[in-house]
Amino acid sequence: MFITLDLESEEPIYTQLKNQIIAGIAKKELSPGEALPSVRALAADLGINLHTVNKAYQQLKQEGFILIHRQKGVVINPDGVPKADAVYWTELSAKIRPLIAESVCKGVSEAEFQELCHQIFAEFYQ
């Protein structure tokens, strides 16, 4: 599980970190129960601050991706990630809608959009 950060990006560091861990779980590079580095170890490894890693971990915990034991450390949720519920579908729609609106304006067909999504799904099913 490699993590690469773009410190010049407009995307906050903690968001990049969150998304890469989520991608790692989706690609099964990270398995349920598997340990993640401590906040201090990962911060040192990535050359960033302890609190930036902690912010990413706290949000991942809040969303059910990981568990944090006070003295044992951080692990990928052994029970798996909570399944999509109605709230998640609503939030997902709200995130995708502006992307589709812009695509429609720019002449992207539904088939082209679906093909792009298909290719991205394939990245997670290797």
Added chain:
Amino acid sequence: MFITLDLESEEPIYTQLKNQIIAGIAKKELSPGEALPSVRALAADLGINLHTVNKAYQQLKQEGFILIHRQKGVVINPDGVPKADAVYWTELSAKIRPLIAESVCKGVSEAEFQELCHQIFAEFYQ
């Protein structure tokens, strides 16, 4: 063309404004060449500051959705919105990828995801 803002939202006001104008173009509620309110008029109408509207307009201009004539006002691009190019496809992928990664983690199948996209596309082709 109705615009509704959620001043409590974490989404910046100028972003909400941008997205609703883009959605208006996608739904053909706004046609090429059609005039938009002046920055002052729209700001007064929405109860927000002139500069917030101006920021949205400037970004829409930068991305080719609208034209701004110094004394004539603001119009939807009469030549239509620039078609998707390689850069746009790359940016679109980067925005969709984390959404798909999270969906995969939460047990959403590709078919379910595609169906959601299909329904959203349908909103723009009524």
Added chain:
DNA sequence: TAATTGTTATACTATTAATATAACAGATAA
């Protein structure tokens, strides 16, 4: 001449992102 247009400039408040230290409490290893 007066009003309206986009534009620019300055200033201020509030929030967020990121960093820097420091300390605490509980568990574990020497």
Added chain:
DNA sequence: TTATCTGTTATATTAATAGTATAACAATTA
């Protein structure tokens, strides 16, 4: 016992962004 490591909490600072508030400018139009 002591030292170390864990997540956690607290405080402080810097930088950037979002939003607002005025004010003024230049060009067009009524």
